[in-house]
Amino acid sequence: MMSQVAGAEDRDTNLVLAVAERRDPDALARLYDLYGGIAYGLTLRMIADPGMAEEVVQEAFFNVWRNAASYSEDRGSVRTWLLSIVHNLGIDKLRRLKSKQRLDSQIEVPEDALQRPDVWNEVEADLERQRISQALLALPREQRTTIELAYFGGYSHSEIANLLRIPLGTVKGRLRLGMEKLRNLLTETTMELSPEP
Amino acid sequence: MTCKEVDELLAGLALGGASPEEERLVQEHLSSCHVHNQVADYRRIAGMLPMSLLPRDVPDLTKRRLMARVYKDLEPQLLRPPVWRRAWMGLAAAALALLALGLGVRDYLVTAQLAAAPVQWKLGSAGDAATTGTLVYLPAQKTATLMLDRLPTLQASQVFEVWLIKDSQPVAAGVFRPGPDGAASVLLKGDVGSYDVVAVTSEPGPTGSTTPTSQPFVAGSLR
Numbered sequence: 580m581m582s583q584v585a586g587a588e589d590r591d592t593n594l595v596l597a598v599a600e601r602r603d604p605d606a607l608a609r610l611y612d613l614y615g616g617i618a619y620g621l622t623l624r625m626i627a628d629p630g631m632a633e634e635v636v637q638e639a640f641f642n643v644w645r646n647a648a649s650y651s652e653d654r655g656s657v658r659t660w661l662l663s664i665v666h667n668l669g670i671d672k673l674r675r676l677k678s679k680q681r682l683d684s685q686i687e688v689p690e691d692a693l694q695r696p697d698v699w700n701e702v703e704a705d706l707e708r709q710r711i712s713q714a715l716l717a718l719p720r721e722q723r724t725t726i727e728l729a730y731f732g733g734y735s736h737s738e739i740a741n742l743l744r745i746p747l748g749t750v751k752g753r754l755r756l757g758m759e760k761l762r763n764l765l766t767e768t769t770m771e772l773s774p775e776p
Numbered sequence: 777m778t779c780k781e782v783d784e785l786l787a788g789l790a791l792g793g794a795s796p797e798e799e800r801l802v803q804e805h806l807s808s809c810h811v812h813n814q815v816a817d818y819r820r821i822a823g824m825l826p827m828s829l830l831p832r833d834v835p836d837l838t839k840r841r842l843m844a845r846v847y848k849d850l851e852p853q854l855l856r857p858p859v860w861r862r863a864w865m866g867l868a869a870a871a872l873a874l875l876a877l878g879l880g881v882r883d884y885l886v887t888a889q890l891a892a893a894p895v896q897w898k899l900g901s902a903g904d905a906a907t908t909g910t911l912v913y914l915p916a917q918k919t920a921t922l923m924l925d926r927l928p929t930l931q932a933s934q935v936f937e938v939w940l941i942k943d944s945q946p947v948a949a950g951v952f953r954p955g956p957d958g959a960a961s962v963l964l965k966g967d968v969g970s971y972d973v974v975a976v977t978s979e980p981g982p983t984g985s986t987t988p989t990s991q992p993f994v995a996g997s998l999r
């Protein structure tokens with residue numbers, strides 16, 4: 580599976596340990612400098628309102644500050660763990676926000692959010708982003724839309740069914756097919772990228 | 777819930793789309809049934825999805841707010857009673873807490889005294905302010921420079937006042953006003969290294985107070 584370079588993962592693990600064991604605010608600040616931008620990209624994608632998106636980012640990192648001890652390496656990389664905290668808080672926020680405005684802002688799936696390959700200066704991260712974007716784009720459109728509504732939009736299965744006017748079973752089926760396909764695509768990609776013997 | 781029903785929900789669950797009730801039922805099922813080995817993969821895939829997005833620049837204010845909360849969390853004793861005696865004792869406790877952070881201050885201090893090299897301490901926000909600072913002490917010259925950033929706004933009639941604290945007793949060490957960028961640099965004379973804590977409060981200007989009349993908004997251990 581694609582992942583960050585090993586050095587970055589060690590660095591991140593040490594930062595989380597410094598927060599958990601030494602209550603080191605500088606280590607938290609460093610994690611924020613590393614992943615605040617991705618976290619904000621995610622919350623902005625989930626919640627259109629920049630003020631609320633920032634709140635969620637702040638809350639997530641404060642969560643990391645308080646609960647760093649709950650991180651363990653078998654929960655995946657620090658980055659994945661951190662972003663899952665951001666995502667969970669984003670979902671909570673969205674669920675509290677159920678409003679017409681949100682329906683309007685989320686139903687359009689902006690494809691260009693997936694594609695533009697500039698801006699990011701870390702080549703490693705850029706490649707990773709392209710691989711995941713391409714995997715998403717390789718899904719049949721209805722599967723991708725359903726996954727994005729669930730993950731980025733924070734919609735429940737029944738809300739998606741209402742939104743897209745499809746039966747509940749179809750929503751679950753699309754999510755499952757889409758995730759299966761992503762699983763194959765993303766695993767395949769990694770194998771292609773392994774060094775030649 | 778049957779295995780088939782569980783399988784139908786796992787993808788949605790990993791993506792955050794299952795209801796709390798569905799989540800509870802699935803978790804209950806998974807605790808006793810181990811044939812659903814795609815769970816971890818789905819979670820892993822879901823965890824990759826944010827990496828498909830471009831990072832965005834977070835406004836500076838977000839980090840300042842976050843770090844202010846962090847420092848506040850780190851020194852809870854500083855926030856509570858509006859009683860001075862207790863506040864200063866809190867500062868002394870915070871000084872010990874900072875020492876326990878393993879900042880290596882003591883080692884640094886020992887080395888510094890041997891070489892009479894400058895000694896440096898960090899100050900952190902002690903209230904709602906986002907102020908941070910550094911105190912650099914020159915033991916040979918018995919002078920110190922206190923550098924502060926992101927000072928809170930100050931009423932025209934007020935000044936900031938620096939306090940050096942030893943055995944919970946604050947000693948006035950000078951007043952100043954912030955520069956236009958909210959930063960300030962203050963020269964302190966004396967054996968700064970013999971105190972326990974440095975702290976800054978807002979006081980009536982232009983001369984400040986002889987004992988503090990407000991809570992410190994930034995403080996640091998000198999131990």
Ligand SMILES: [Zn+2]
Pocket residue numbers: 778779780782805809810811812
């Ligand atoms: Zn089962």
